[in-house]
Amino acid sequence: MADIPNLVGIAHAELVEKIGGGNFSASYINWARTMNLLRQHAPGWMPELVPTAECGILHRAPAGGFLLIRFRHSDGTVTPEVPQAVMDSRNNAVAFDKITARDITDTHRRGFCMAAALTFGLASELWAKMPLESGFPAEDDDAAAKSVTQIKPTDGVWEAQSEESQAFLQKIADAVMDIMPDAKEAMSYIESQNLETDEKAALWTRLDSKTRAALKAAHKEAA
Incomplete structure (x- = not known):
């Protein structure tokens, strides 16, 4: 029986990575990087969806639905199940009959990151809004500081998306540019797409600085 790693x-x-500003600001580690950390520091452990009694994966709740997520080791050891509700972009439960395949895949990605924090403590500091330590060695603080300044918050977030997701997000970016300069309408359109945080960050990289500034201002005004 495998030990549960800390x-x-x-x-x-x-x-x-961060996206936006003000009330539209979010800090996160995208799901692809989270999965890579698991492979490196918890080899043998993989996320798993717990099926329903009917052998489906979407569990029914009094209002909406949820996934049950756990981790299974290659030796068969499993962790306790963790529920993750299917939510819209405002973190409200989606009505069960309106849940789509896209909602389920997005919830799975969000949910296994949350479950990894709860089960293994992975990035739990971020979920608790505690500061994370630097990953650079301490022997050369000046060199480390210089390296940090070269890292952009959205570095790698586009590349972490699948080809299908990139195509989907590029269509959204093109639509946003068509709607502009009506930033308020463009912001409403983005929110209607129910994007995950990492998808919003990836979308941000497809927009120019003028458009991003206008969207931030529109969101701040609406808040």
Whole structure:
């Protein structure tokens, strides 16, 4: 029986990405990087969806639905199940009959990151809004500081998306550019797409600085 690893302190500040500003600001480590940390520091453990009694994966709740997520080791050891609700972009439960395949895949990605924090402590500092340590060695603080400044918050977030997701997000970006300069309408259109945080960050990289500034201002005005 495999031991459950303690991964507190494994995630570091340079993996954190941010999108937007003000009330539209979010800090996170995208799902692809989270999965890579698991492969490196918890080999043999993989996320798993717990099926329903009817052998489906979407569990019914009094209002909406949820996934049950756990981790299974290659030796058969499993962790306790963790529920993750299917939510819209405002974190409200989606009505069960309106849940789509896209909602389920997005919830799976969000949910296994949350479950990894709860089960293994992976990036739990970020979920608790605690500061993360730097991942750079301490022997050369000046060199480390210089390296940090070269890392952009959205570095790698586009590349982490699948080809299908990139095509989907590029269509959204093109539509946003068509709607502009009506930033308020463009912001409403983006929110209607129910994007995950990493998808929003990837979309941000497809927009020019003028458009991003206008969207931030529109969101701040609406808040």
